[in-house]
Amino acid sequence: MSGHYHRIQRLFTVFGFLVLAFSIWEFFQGVYPQSQGLMFIAQAILGILLIFVPEYSKKLLKVQLPNATVYFYWFFLLISVFMGTILHLIEIVSFWDKILHAVSPMVLTAVGYGLICMLLKNTPVKQVSPWLFLLMGFAFAGLCGIFWEFWEFICDSIGGMNLQRYATLEGTPFIGRDALMDTMGDLFTNTIGAALMGVIAYVQGRGNPDYFESYRIQKINHK
Incomplete structure (x- = not known):
């Protein structure tokens, strides 16, 4: 991996620890209830660990993601875990959640391209239709977006976390279509994000039969 890669990783890690320090400060200041404050601290620690997922995948799963995909993944961590959750932008900016639901499928679409390249093994990308x-x-x-809604449904069913916004902040359940608006809005936004990434790839790949090679997830074989 390049020195540029590691510099960006260190920058994200330093920012992660600063955000962790902020959540610890909030906890001792009693800004949020104790249980919620501890949850923020745990999520900040988890966010720092998630920065190193690409390296874990390389060492444990023997797969290497392209740097561009990793950078996009780090950007999503930045706006979701650190800025959205720990710095509370998801509470301050009403549409922040929808931004996350638009960006995450773009990252996953890039991963999908990489998986196809890996599964094709030694088949030249230029011999494969870009539509595949x-x-x-x-x-x-789209499938990952559906699985995420399943996860939110399970959390709401077991923990009453209201992740799918089926009730008001005071706990009053929505009725009829109102109860579906958040979930359907998330799925709709997820679809738009995936489609937008496809349009970008289509435009950038026109006239370049090897374009999707840049997304390849490589299987590392140690002899």
Whole structure:
């Protein structure tokens, strides 16, 4: 990995620890209830660990993600875990959640392209129709979005966390279509994000039969 890669990783890590310090300060200041404050601290620590997921995947799973995909993934961590949750922008900016639901499928679409490249093994990318990549990336991001809504449903069912916004902040349940608006809005935004990434890839890949090679997830074989 390049020195540029590690400099960005260190920058993200330093920012993560600063955000962790902020959440610890909030905890001792009693800004939030104790249980919620501890949850913020735990999520900050988890966010720092998630920065190193690409390296864990390389060492444990023997797969290496392209740097561009890793940078996009780090950007999503920045706006979701650190800025959205710990710095509370998701509470301050009403549409922040929708931004996250638009960006995450773009990252997942790129991962979908990389998975196709890896599964093709030694088959030259230029011999494969670009529509296979476009459809695979779109479908992969859409499926992950559905699984995320499943996860939110489970958390709401077990922990009453109201992640799918089926009730008001005071706990009053929404009725009819109002109860579906958040979930359907998330799925709709997820679809738009995946489609937008597909359009970007289509435009950038026109006239370049090897374009999707840049997304390849490489399997590391140690002899």
